[in-house]
Amino acid sequence: MAEQKPSTAIEAVESGLAAQGYIASRQIATAVYLSQQIEKPILVEGPAGVGKTELAKAIAAWRGMKMIRLQCYEGLDEAKALYEWKYAKQLLYTQILKDKLGEVLGGAQTLHAALGQLHDFGDVFFSKEFVEPRPLLQALEQPGGCVLLIDEIDKSDAEFESLLLEILSDFQVTIPELGTVSAITPPTVILTSNSERDLGDALKRRCLHLHIGFPEQRLEERIVESRVPNISQTLRRQMVGFIHEIRSLDLKKLPSVSETIDWARVLVLLQASELDTETVRDTLNVLLKYEADIEAAQPQITTFIAKAARSNVFG
Amino acid sequence: MRENIHRFFRAARGAGVHVSPAESIDAMRAVAQVGFSDRTMLRDTLLLTLAKSQDEKLALGDCFDLFFSQPEPRHEQPGGGEEDPSPDADQAPPSGMASDAGGGSPQAELGPLAQMLLSQDRSAIAAAIAGASGAASLSDIRYSTQRGIFSSRILDAMGLQRLRDDLDELTATNPALAERLRAALDALREAVRDAVSQGLALYAREEAENLRNEILRNAPLARIERRQVAEMRALIRQIARRLRERYSKPRKRQRRGHLDVRRTLRRNAAWGGVPFLTAWKRKHRDRPKIIAICDVSGSVAQVSDFFLLLIHSLHEVVDDVRSFAFSSHLIEVSDILESKSPEEAMAEIMSKVGFGSSDYGSSLVDFEKEFMSTLTPQTTVIVLGDARSNNLDPRADILRRISERSKRLVWLNPEGRLAWGFGDSEMPRYATFCSVVRQCATAQQLERAVSDIVATYQ
Numbered sequence: 001m002a003e004q005k006p007s008t009a010i011e012a013v014e015s016g017l018a019a020q021g022y023i024a025s026r027q028i029a030t031a032v033y034l035s036q037q038i039e040k041p042i043l044v045e046g047p048a049g050v051g052k053t054e055l056a057k058a059i060a061a062w063r064g065m066k067m068i069r070l071q072c073y074e075g076l077d078e079a080k081a082l083y084e085w086k087y088a089k090q091l092l093y094t095q096i097l098k099d100k101l102g103e104v105l106g107g108a109q110t111l112h113a114a115l116g117q118l119h120d121f122g123d124v125f126f127s128k129e130f131v132e133p134r135p136l137l138q139a140l141e142q143p144g145g146c147v148l149l150i151d152e153i154d155k156s157d158a159e160f161e162s163l164l165l166e167i168l169s170d171f172q173v174t175i176p177e178l179g180t181v182s183a184i185t186p187p188t189v190i191l192t193s194n195s196e197r198d199l200g201d202a203l204k205r206r207c208l209h210l211h212i213g214f215p216e217q218r219l220e221e222r223i224v225e226s227r228v229p230n231i232s233q234t235l236r237r238q239m240v241g242f243i244h245e246i247r248s249l250d251l252k253k254l255p256s257v258s259e260t261i262d263w264a265r266v267l268v269l270l271q272a273s274e275l276d277t278e279t280v281r282d283t284l285n286v287l288l289k290y291e292a293d294i295e296a297a298q299p300q301i302t303t304f305i306a307k308a309a310r311s312n313v314f315g
Numbered sequence: 316m317r318e319n320i321h322r323f324f325r326a327a328r329g330a331g332v333h334v335s336p337a338e339s340i341d342a343m344r345a346v347a348q349v350g351f352s353d354r355t356m357l358r359d360t361l362l363l364t365l366a367k368s369q370d371e372k373l374a375l376g377d378c379f380d381l382f383f384s385q386p387e388p389r390h391e392q393p394g395g396g397e398e399d400p401s402p403d404a405d406q407a408p409p410s411g412m413a414s415d416a417g418g419g420s421p422q423a424e425l426g427p428l429a430q431m432l433l434s435q436d437r438s439a440i441a442a443a444i445a446g447a448s449g450a451a452s453l454s455d456i457r458y459s460t461q462r463g464i465f466s467s468r469i470l471d472a473m474g475l476q477r478l479r480d481d482l483d484e485l486t487a488t489n490p491a492l493a494e495r496l497r498a499a500l501d502a503l504r505e506a507v508r509d510a511v512s513q514g515l516a517l518y519a520r521e522e523a524e525n526l527r528n529e530i531l532r533n534a535p536l537a538r539i540e541r542r543q544v545a546e547m548r549a550l551i552r553q554i555a556r557r558l559r560e561r562y563s564k565p566r567k568r569q570r571r572g573h574l575d576v577r578r579t580l581r582r583n584a585a586w587g588g589v590p591f592l593t594a595w596k597r598k599h600r601d602r603p604k605i606i607a608i609c610d611v612s613g614s615v616a617q618v619s620d621f622f623l624l625l626i627h628s629l630h631e632v633v634d635d636v637r638s639f640a641f642s643s644h645l646i647e648v649s650d651i652l653e654s655k656s657p658e659e660a661m662a663e664i665m666s667k668v669g670f671g672s673s674d675y676g677s678s679l680v681d682f683e684k685e686f687m688s689t690l691t692p693q694t695t696v697i698v699l700g701d702a703r704s705n706n707l708d709p710r711a712d713i714l715r716r717i718s719e720r721s722k723r724l725v726w727l728n729p730e731g732r733l734a735w736g737f738g739d740s741e742m743p744r745y746a747t748f749c750s751v752v753r754q755c756a757t758a759q760q761l762e763r764a765v766s767d768i769v770a771t772y773q
Contacts, residue, residue, distance in 0.1 A: 006348060006349040006350055006353075006356065007352075007353055007356065010356070026355070026359065027359050027362075027363075030349075030356060030359040030360060030363065031359075031363050033348075034345050034348060034349070034360060034363060034364075037345075037348045038341070038344050038345055038348060040341065045368075045369070087585030087586070088585065091585065091586075198560070201333075201367070204367040205335065205337060205338060205367070208345075208363045208364060209363060209364075209366055209367050209368070209372075210363060211369050211372060
């Protein structure tokens with residue numbers, strides 16, 4: 001990989017992701033390539049539905065690695081993200097081993113001697129067998145490496161962010177009872193954020209910052225083509241053109257790529273061959289998720305269809 | 316090229332992108348991976364590693380385009396390495412070039428700069444300018460007044476002295492050639508001036524902005540010029556962001572107060588309810604509920620405008636803001652401020668209550684009649700006004716009742732302390748009922764005042 005020219009390597013990333021049905025822009029491919037080369041996590045930001053989570057899935061599928069996903073939410077803590085002791089198992093084992101312990105300690109005459117013998121066993125009950133690994137620890141323990149997706153990091157608390165810092169920069173975690181666990185193979189880490197709150201500088205500094213916006217028209221057409229192959233070319237052009245017009249409106253929530261794909265599927269199901277006012281009006285609720293948005297878009301439909309058709313003629 | 320990337324980091328800092336040493340190391344590592352051959356790839360790489368938000372990406376993209384639009388000093392003298400011109404300052408480049416370019420040239424007795432100019436080798440001249448800018452440390456330029464000195468430094472570094480000697484000699488021996496050389500020298504001066512201007516745009520932006528902001532922060536809000544209003548709004552937004560960042564982080568206060576029995580039981584279920592780990596009730600920090608009462612009569616209107624803009628952009632920090640505006644009578648303006656852009660909102664408020672002569676007494680009566688019930692023991696009341704009531708009854712008794720019902724009563728006065736109590740100012744009478752009275756005439760004082768109000772809740 002190292003001898004390969006970077007430009008060809010980046011193209012390889014692009015085609016590899018494309019084979020998994022993810023059409024990446026040049027910038028995305030560069031980010032994926034760099035994260036692999038300099039072993040840094042990627043922080044992906046952008047509006048909902050532009051394929052942030054999808055990117056991680058595509059990378060995992062392309063490299064044939066397992067994907068481990070950690071969905072963040074308010075109140076997520078160490079015990080749920082990193083590791084937990086199997087308390088029940090510890091209790092059960094002490095119960096079962098009660099007799100054995102009695103035997104072992106039977107020889108001791110004084111309390112002191114018993115304690116000394118007990119010390120010789122070490123921390124039996126705080127060993128690896130009693131650790132329940134949660135996603136972050138799992139990711140470090142994968143022998144073949146994996147793709148670790150930390151989804152919607154902006155939803156978690158600021159404390160959790162600090163917890164991530166050690167993992168992100170050194171690919172290791174410290175468990176007080178066991179010591180430091182380092183990654184066998186550094187995982188590819190993808191963090192996604194919808195920018196609900198500003199992330200800390202310390203976290204941002206450790207990541208490559210990738211912003212995925214709405215794709216350009218041509219790129220979006222290719223995405224639709226790969227995801228909904230049985231849609232006709234003219235319809236595809238028209239609908240993508242239409243959506244680009246819609247995005248120029250001032251709406252509460254702009255339709256993103258996932259909505260485009262959904263809409264394409266709907267249009268195929270309805271066996272539409274061309275975009276017309278009637279079909280658009282009926283299916284507008286696939287694209288727009290707020291009543292106010294639909295009302296704002298209604299009067300513009302005819303104009304937008306005409307515009308989309310016109311841009312079609314010129315290319 | 317490495318040198319160039321370092322200069323680019325400085326330029327990026329100038330463009331307002333925060334580049335820490337660690338980030339620059341990361342960026343260098345990334346750049347080492349992709350190489351310099353593909354400009355778009357280099358651009359993507361730097362944007363990925365350095366920029367941390369969409370705004371920074373845009374700024375950095377512009378900066379990149381500006382920076383690399385100048386010819387790279389890569390095709391320097393074939394013999395000399397890339398670090399050649401920079402370390403040994405002024406005299407190095409000309410001598411270095413002399414050894415290389417001297418050779419079989421027809422005017423061998425001329426200096427290297429003269430030869431370069433006469434041969435009209437554009438790329439060589441551009442490279443020499445870039446090299447000399449490095450020697451003159453153009454990246455240290457901060458103010459536009461420094462343009463002259465940097466131009467002359469660059470020209471000196473390129474060997475102007477030698478060129479002058481050559482010119483004197485030539486005027487005697489070969490006037491035609493001297494004429495050509497003189498014209499070329501003028502062109503060179505122009506090119507250098509352009510290079511310096513570009514350097515100024517690249518490296519000095521941050522400094523210039525800081526200076527301007529500093530002046531703006533300390534300018535009296537009531538008397539700023541119309542053209543500065545937009546800048547001031549931007550500044551206020553910046554202040555709001557800073558306050559948000561400082562105070563919005565939830566800080567838990569544990570281990571105070573009482574045992575949280577429910578959580579303790581749940582946490583210790585694994586030990587059969589024996590409380591190994593204790594959980595404590597957390598102390599909830601309440602966020603301020605703010606009632607802002609603003610005078611919008613002539614002299615104070617501008618200050619009120621900025622104050623309202625600031626207080627309404629603090630959503631994350633304060634729980635609830637209700638604003639009231641008055642001059643001769645009082646209305647609630649919270650909805651107008653929430654739903655409209657700052658410009659429109661202010662225009663609407665002014666058309667409703669503005670431009671009157673202020674009457675604090677009747678405005679306070681209005682407030683007591685309709686809104687007294689909104690005050691709770693958690694509320695901070697902020698009154699912004701000059702307390703000049705045109706000799707009408709000040710109704711300080713209402714202010715006393717407001718102060719009794721609320722947690723704090725803060726009075727912000729745009730006038731200086733010296734003017735309080737003179738003429739029709741009722742400030743001393745009002746001040747007895749206020750928890751805090753402070754002057755608030757500049758953006759800086761405004762920031763301090765609001766910051767103090769929010770901080771008392773931390």
